[in-house]
Amino acid sequence: MKTQQLTLQSERNRKRLVEIVYKAKAGHIGGDLSCLNVLTALYFGVMKVNPKEPSMPSRDRFIMSKGHCVEALYTTLESKGFINSETINTLGEYKSILSGHPTIEVPGIEVNSGALGHGLSIGIGMAIAAKMNGESYKTYVLMGDGEQGEGSIYEAAMSANQYKLDNLVAIIDRNGLQISGTTEEVMSLENMRQRWEAFGWEVLEMNGDNMSDILDTLESIDYANRKPHLIISHTTKGKGISFMENGLKWHHGVPTADQYEMAIHEISDRIVALENELNHE
DSSP: OOHHHHHHHHHHHHHHHHHHHHHHTOOBHHHHHHHHHHHHHIIIIIOOOOTTSTTOTTOOEEEESSGGGHHHHHHHHHHHTSSOHHHHTTTTSTTOSOOSSOOTTSTTOOSOOOSTTOHHHHHHHHHHHHHHHTOOOOEEEEEESGGGGOTHHHHHHHHHHHTTOTTEEEEEEEOSEETTEEHHHHSOOOSHHHHHHHTTOEEEEEETTOHHHHHHHHHTOOTTSSSOEEEEEEOOTTTTOTTTTTOGGGGSBOOOHHHHHHHHHHHHHHHHHHHHHHHTO
């Protein structure tokens, strides 16, 4: 897909995300919105996956380590064809296979995740397995920035360097906010780049709010440099909904009826504009 097409897909996913969170009356919508562009770029522009064969051995692996933002993953999997609209509409209902964190009951989800600090270790195991078996698939792990306070992440970071896992890409959704405040107030993370470079990782930074920059960064990765790759994705919590952007209260929140209508209208206007641009190319 071209950059504009991916941007359009992301906006359609954004609208759908708001719909399912509003219907379910639950969700970590702020962090969902900040990572949605990256998920769209991975599933529609980078990763080798097949919704008709979710378990094909050669597939690229994705782990949603910040599992509380699973609604963003659900909407991405729906738009990619892994799960249908009837299923995603059951979010929050009794006996639904969709829960508040990723589970392997859902097609396209690799592992049960969401216990913060665990996803990178699991991803490293997958990347090591690929090396041992001579497989070419890549493993991508999306972490939150607040999650970086978990010590297990840094044990994992050392082992990824030890095993020269250049088939592993870890992405930090750097929106600057966590449930109890800014990341720098709760547990300072900077200088993040120097920290990961000291662990032996190749570190890249990108504007996670900009699809062009996301694609350029992902496409620049050297998968043969014998280094694991860390991308710091600078994003905006609540991205794409003006009254939610950079708002701490939207870490976990459900819009009111009026707010829902405002959000849908705002996103729909962007969708129409993007569709018009693509139709006139």
